[in-house]
Structures are given as structure tokens and as C-alpha cells.
Amino acid sequence: MLGVLQGFATLAFVVAVGWLLARFRVVGAEAQRVLSLVAFWVCSPALLLAVMQRTPLDQVFSVNLAVTTIAVAVTGGLALVAFAFCWPQADAGTRVMAALCASYVNAGNLGIPIALYVLGDVAWMAPVLLLQLLVITPIVMTILDRSVARSRPSWGRSLVSLVRNPITLGAVGGLLLALTGLRLPPVLADPVDLLGGMAVPAMLLAFGISLQTGPHAGAGGSMPQVVALKLVVMPLVALAVGAVGFGLDGPTLFAVAVTSALPAAQNIFTYAVRYDRAVALTRDAIFFSTFGSLAVILLVAAAFHAAGWV
Numbered sequence: 444m445l446g447v448l449q450g451f452a453t454l455a456f457v458v459a460v461g462w463l464l465a466r467f468r469v470v471g472a473e474a475q476r477v478l479s480l481v482a483f484w485v486c487s488p489a490l491l492l493a494v495m496q497r498t499p500l501d502q503v504f505s506v507n508l509a510v511t512t513i514a515v516a517v518t519g520g521l522a523l524v525a526f527a528f529c530w531p532q533a534d535a536g537t538r539v540m541a542a543l544c545a546s547y548v549n550a551g552n553l554g555i556p557i558a559l560y561v562l563g564d565v566a567w568m569a570p571v572l573l574l575q576l577l578v579i580t581p582i583v584m585t586i587l588d589r590s591v592a593r594s595r596p597s598w599g600r601s602l603v604s605l606v607r608n609p610i611t612l613g614a615v616g617g618l619l620l621a622l623t624g625l626r627l628p629p630v631l632a633d634p635v636d637l638l639g640g641m642a643v644p645a646m647l648l649a650f651g652i653s654l655q656t657g658p659h660a661g662a663g664g665s666m667p668q669v670v671a672l673k674l675v676v677m678p679l680v681a682l683a684v685g686a687v688g689f690g691l692d693g694p695t696l697f698a699v700a701v702t703s704a705l706p707a708a709q710n711i712f713t714y715a716v717r718y719d720r721a722v723a724l725t726r727d728a729i730f731f732s733t734f735g736s737l738a739v740i741l742l743v744a745a746a747f748h749a750a751g752w753v
Contacts, residue, residue, distance in 0.1 A: 496616075499569060
């Protein structure tokens with residue numbers, strides 16, 4: 444359990460630094476946007492390129508990928524339906540951000556250390572990383588691009604916009620390198636790794652700044668429903684699908700449950716700021732799901748240990 448606590452403590456510390464910078468007026472609200480844009484256009488694509496090229500593909504295309512895909516589809520679908528009925532005035536961009544808050548997990552900067560210390564192998568995160576980076580993110584980027592466009596673009600223009608999106612380019616570039624076995628030469632790999640290393644700190648600092656300069660925590664309406672979907676519904680769906688649908692048990696089912704119980708990913712806040720959609724909701728969902736997921740993951744671990752499955 445030390446790994447779980449260590450991962451959460453690391454996140455909380457960097458977020459607190461961002462909050463303190465804004466609290467003592469070292470930086471203002473504009474710093475949040477600058478950091479988010481730098482993370483979106485430069486650092487995140489570099490991180491995705493570096494991570495995906497090292498992802499063990501033989502462990503990606505497994506039953507865990509199928510279970511995770513179903514859990515994401517069900518939970519995200521429920522969020523979309525809830526917003527359509529309860530908040531019909533919300534545009535497509537706002538609805539898709541709510542769905543991301545409910546189903547897009549923090550498999551990178553939090554999931555990787557938890558996979559290492561709790562599950563024993565970072566490869567457990569590979570399936571969800573692949574699904575989120577190469578399937579969900581391109582779809583979301585297309586919807587968000589269309590949502591903010593002054594006139595509705597054709598699907599051809601949306602496809603061109605998708606190809607130009609830095610997040611998609613980073614993920615696809617990394618996958619192509621992994622599939623071909625090629626590696627970037629050191630003259631390129633070193634700066635890519637350096638820039639990629641800035642992504643998570645930049646996102647966390649921007650998040651901490653927003654807690655001080657933005658609306659107070661809890662102001663993003665419908666946040667409790669989204670957090671409940673993320674921390675309760677998604678893990679339960681994953682457990683049910685894994686155990687009943689695919690006959691999983693032991694460490695494999697444990698990995699699926701822990702992965703699904705991870706909080707909403709930090710990088711979706713960067714998307715919210717970039718496209719100016721559901722910024723307060725996204726920030727609050729990440730904030731409360733991060734703290735809540737600690738209790739959920741510890742509860743899941745205790746249950747599996749008591750059952751003698753791990």
C-alpha cells in the first residue's frame with residue numbers, strides 16, 4: 444500500500460506548489476493557461492511519443508484491453524446520457540468533457556507508479572494507455588475541434604484537424620516506432636525525453652494554480668455525479684465484466700479493478716482549458732476523484748487480500 448500513498452503524495456505536493464505560487468501572487472491566472480497550452484502543444488506530445496514507443500505491445504492486446512474498453516464505453520456512455528437529459532443546453536464539447544471525467548483514468552503519472560508498487564508491473568497500464576491515447580483521444584479531439592469551430596467543418600476538415608493535433612501525433616508516432624522497432628537517434632530522443640518530463644509537472648502546477656485563481660472547489664456543477672461514475676460505477680462495471688464476462692480472477696482481475704478505480708486523468712484539464720469547455724467541472728472532478736480514488740483503491744486491495752486472490 445506504500446506505493447499507492449507515495450503516488451498520491453507526489454501528485455498532491457506538486458499541486459500544492461502551484462496553489463502556493465498563486466496564493467502568494469508569484470504567478471497569476473494567466474500562468475495556468477500558459478502552462479496548460481505548453482503542456483498541450485509541446486510537452487504532452489513529447490511524453491506520449493516517448494511512452495508509446497516503449498510500451499510492450501505483446502502485453503497490450505490482451506483480455507484486459509477488452510474489459511477496459513467495455514468499462515470505459517459503459518461509464519462514458521452513462522455520463523453522456525445523463526448530460527443529455529439533465530443538461531440539454533450543454534454543447535457537444537461540454538458533454539464529451541463530462542464523459543472524459545467519468546471514464547478517462549490517470550494511467551500515466553499516477554497509474555504507472557501504482558502499477559509498479561501495487562500490481563508489480565507497469566505493463567498492466569499498457570492496455571488502458573493504448574485505448575486512451577490511440578482511440579479515445581483522437582475521437583475526443585475531433586469532437587472538441589468541431590465544437591469550438593465558428594462554422595461546423597466537414598468531416599474531411601475534421602480529419603485534417605485530427606492529423607494536425609499534437610496529442611494525436613505524439614501517440615501515433617510512438618506507436619509506429621514501437622511497431623517498427625525503430626528508435627529515435629539520441630540527438631532527437633534526448634530533447635523529446637526532456638520536454639516530455641515537463642508535461643506532468645506543468646499540468647499539475649496549472650491545476651494547483653486553478654484551485655486558487657478559479658472558482659472555489661465544488662463550483663463545477665454536476666461534479667458529484669461525474670465522480671460517482673468514475674469511482675463507483677466504472678470499477679464495478681470492470682469487476683463484473685472481468686469476472687462474469689471473461690472469467691478473470693486473481694491478479695488479472697485485481698489489475699482491472701485497480702486500473703478502473705484510478706481518478707480522472709490530469710491531462711483532460713489541459714484539454715478543457717485548451718478548448719474552453721467545462722473547465723470548472725473538469726478541475727473539480729479531477730480534484731475530488733483523486734482523493735476519493737485513494738480510498739477506493741485501498742478498499743479494493745483489502746478485499747482482494749482478504750479473499751486470498753493477491
